[in-house]
Amino acid sequence: MPATCPRCKRNVVASRPTCLYCGAPLVEKTAAGAPDNEVKRRMQKASTDPADLVAQGNAEMRAGRTESALLIYRQVLSIRPDHAPALSNTAAAFLRMGRHEESVVCATEALLANPGLAPAFANLALAWLGLGKSEAALEAWMRAQELDPRLGAPPLVALSKAFAETNAIHRAAIAALAAAKPVRARSLFMELVSRKLARAAERSDAGKRLEAIAGELARWDAAAWLSQARLMRKDGQAELAVGCFDEVLRLEPDQPEALMEKGQAAFQLGETALAANGGARDASTERWLGQALECLRKVVKRNPNDAGAWKLLGMSAFMMGRGLEAEEAMARARSLGAPGQATLSVQITGVAEGAEGGRAWLATATELAQRGETEEANRAYAKALELDPTIVEAWLERGVGLAMLGLGEDALGCFDRAVVLAPQNKRVHDYRGVCLTRLGRAEEALESFDRALELTPGDGSVIKHKGGALRALERWEEAASLFRRALQANPELTECHALLADAQEMMGQGEQAVISFERFLERSGNTISPQVTEAKQRLAALRAQKPAGAAEGARAQSKLAEAEALKAQGKLEAALHCLDEAARLDPAGPEAPFHQGNILLQLGRIAEAGQSFQEAVRRNPRLAAAWCYLGHCQMLAGQPDGALRCLDRAVALDPRDAEAWINRSNALCELGRVVEGLESAD
Known part of the structure; x- marks a missing residue:
């Protein structure tokens, strides 16, 4: 109760x-x-x-x-x-x-x-x-x-299915009315009404049965599902076998036997559907052969020497009309075949070479990228460039794919090659600039963005990306100006409102930042994303930052003094409690979180100290000492890149801060930039 x-x-x-x-x-x-x-x-x-x-x-x-x-x-x-x-x-x-x-x-x-x-x-x-x-x-x-x-959740899956069926009947009834088929429409509407009336009873009876079945199946492990899948295949029930293999892969996503055997079963189903349809591909064929391709690609990636998997992959690709992929897979299978083994019966013919082949591989790569198969797409882009290294689009898209896989330096190499091939193409300079920004080389990125803007001066996306580079360099006023320009050029660039709010907050313009965050959230609608969540949290924090009144300010100062006395007596936890109260009384003042950070650093609670210093610089972005200690915390946390950015900010605000210069020297040396580190120490 x-x-x-x-x-x-x-x-x-x-x-x-x-x-x-x-x-x-x-x-x-x-x-x-x-x-x-x-x-x-x-x-x-x-x-x-x-x-x-x-x-x-x-x-x-x-x-x-x-x-x-x-x-x-x-x-x-x-x-x-x-x-x-x-x-x-x-x-x-x-x-x-x-x-x-x-x-x-x-x-x-x-x-x-x-x-x-x-x-x-x-x-x-x-x-x-x-x-x-x-x-x-x-x-x-x-x-x-x-x-x-x-x-x-089986009851909810059953409910979704029931609603989907009901909606389909409703759409069919409306279509029948539009087509002047009143008898058909009346029949469908009657079925719709009967389903809605029966839904409660269906849920109570079928739902209980589903729950009982789900309770039993929930106790199965991957081995049990694998055994059941093999029994299904042995009984000739390939479709049910695929469903059981799916359960194995849900529990163990990279189970090699399940991947291979599901690929075989799906291939069998696709082959049967293709034959039943007179050799023409339909939705059923593409569904099963698509699943076969997905599984077999994972198998050969895990074990590149599996000739049988390569052969089946080649046959599946051939049946799907993917001749280029089929050719490569068949060639791998032949090269891995045992001496004296019979040659493969399927031969691929008519595969283009040279520039034509490169374009064909580019089309395959684009299709794979659209389906979210980034690694496979990158392999296809590489094949296209092997056949025709002058395809600018392939260099660009391969660079994007490599960046998505975390291979930033390799991606930059692709963009550099694209710049050489097409120096008048705005996109190549823009992509290169974005890549450099993500690699922490924002100064170099600015040159690429400037070149892109020479070619297309009013491009809102390029202006936004240049603002992002300035933001990475903590040149807040210039970044804010560019985010405004980007919105003028293209009001649909919703993210610019959040980026502008970030810059305004760092410049201490809290009220303007609130307006920008509100605009971002208004234009984002019901979107669920980490950026939206962060914007909501920061907006709430900014709204809570009301300057303390005279009474609250006096009490906050009293708590700060009490915390100093407790710290001097070695009562650090009690001091932290006083500082919590001071921060509550004065939600806009940076002193309380700054002193909290110092005590937490003294206690060895590095992560919490970093959060406190971050709050201090959020409240006052010009507090050099807080930037210095925030950089020190990031060094202790093994994040020299972030530390260097904070320490650059600290020495820019207070060039006489010796501790900031020394910490900056340590960060540079940690990053392998020893000469610069020695200069900073001097």
Whole structure:
């Protein structure tokens, strides 16, 4: 049952340490079947780290001890009331106990803490389904699937399928009306009504059966699914076998036997569909052969000497009309074949050479890139360039693919070659500049962007990218000016509002930054992305930064003085508490977080110290000492690139700061720039 708030008398979820409405401490109620004293004793001795506690709670859930798990999650929430995973897992525990309303509340609170937590959406969907609210359940489930397509919940999958079928019938009925077929339309509408009336009964009966089946299958491991898949193949049920192989790969994504055998089964299905269709490819053929290609590419990547996999890959590619890929795979298979082995029966003919072949490989690479197969696309671009090294588009796109794979220097080589081939092409200079910026060579990037803007002076994307290079160099005013220019050139460049807000905040223009963040979020709509989440957090922080009034300012100064006295006495934890209060009283002043950072650094809590110094420079971007210590923290954390940027900022603000120059010297030496490091030390 819910706990009752002693102050406002409202019912709230018992897992919360405080009331959701008024903040008062809650009266703990012991549920029936609660853990015994031994469990509580073990919890008291357990770690107080939220992550460790959540892991313990999850273990209790897996063991079927839901009440014990719930007690552990409550302990996490007593430490961190906004701990999203603990709130989501509490919702899951309530689901298992049939307490759906409380599950809805917990899942919702988890999403308020972390809007991108897919399991919380899934738990919310199951809770709504338990309360009979199918539409709300479906909406939450769709959001969960968008965030993590690997999530599975049979009742929700069945619900999605039922809604999809109903929508298809509705569309067909509308189409029948538009085509002046009233009898057909009436029949479809009648079926639609009957489905909606029967949905509750279907859910209660079929849903229970699905849950029973899911409970059984949830206990299967990858080996069990693999055995079942092989039995299916032996019985000639290749399609069911593919489904079982999918379960193996869900549990172990790179299981080599499952990849190879799924590829074989999918190839068999594709070959059968092709024959049944008189040799013409249709959706079914492309579906199965596409799955075969996906699996077999992974097999040969894992084991490049598997002749059988190369052969099957070549045959699948040939049937899909991918002659170039088929030729390469067949050649690899022939070269790996054992001496005396029979030659492959499939021969590929008509494959173009030279420039024509290069263009054909470019088309294949583009198709692979559009499907998200970056590594395969890069191989195809390389083949295109091998046949015709003058294709500028191939150099550019291969560079983009290499950058996506984290191979920045290799990508830069591609862009350099593209510049030589097409010096009048704006894109080659733009791409090169973006690559240099990401490699930390922003000064060089500016030259590329300037060249691109000479060719197309009003290109908003290039202007934005140049602003990004200036931002990396912390030349905030120039960056802000370019972001405004980019928006004038192309108002659809929504990201520029966030980049402008970042520059304005770093220049201490809090009010303007608020406006820019609001514009960014308004134009982003319902988009879910890390950038949107960060913008919301920073906007909330900026709105909370109201200058302290006279009374609050005096109390803040008093707390700062008290913290200094406690620090002098060696009472560092007490000093931190005083500084927390000072930061709360004066949310715009940098002194409290700066002193917090110094104490945390003294305690060896490097990550927390870095966060405090980051907050200090956010509140006052011209505080040179905070930039210096932030750089020192990043050096201790093994991030010399970030440290150098902070220390460059520190010496620019205060050229007489000897400590900043020495720390900068250490960062340069760590990066291998020893001569510059010695100059900095001098």
